Amino acid sequence: MKEFLVYTGLRAGIFLASLLVVGGAWALVTGDDQVPALWVVLLAFLISGVASLFLLNRQREAFARRVEDRADRATARFEAAKAKEDEPG
Template sequence: MKEFIVYTAMRIGLFLASFGIVVGVMALVLDGRYNLFWAIVLAFLISGVASFYVLDRQREAFARRVEARAAKASAAFEQRKAREDED
């Protein structure tokens, strides 16, 4: 669960930083005006691409944790199934 929280918090932080940069650049270029919709869209795109490279280690840790939990659940299921077959 820790990996999920860390990865999600970092994704949110990356989005907020991207949003701040996009709004700042738009405000500078457009004399203090910016379109909120396009600022959000650009921030999502930028943070998505950046997270692919920047958060690779956290994403891998999260994927390993999910895979381990799935394997454990699958093994427990197979064990219960084998016990039912014995009866």
């Protein structure tokens, strides 16, 4: 669960930082106080997605390992219960 929270928090942080940078850059370049929110959010979403692919690789792999370990343990418990059920007795 910790890995999920860390990855999600970092991903949200990258998105917020991208949102601020894109919104600020848009306002500076256009000189307009009315920044189109939809375009800023879409650009920030794309930028943060690409950035997280490179910046959060280690956290994503840790999360994937944790999920795989939990799935392996669940499968082992299921197989053990199935074998116990199949015992003659």
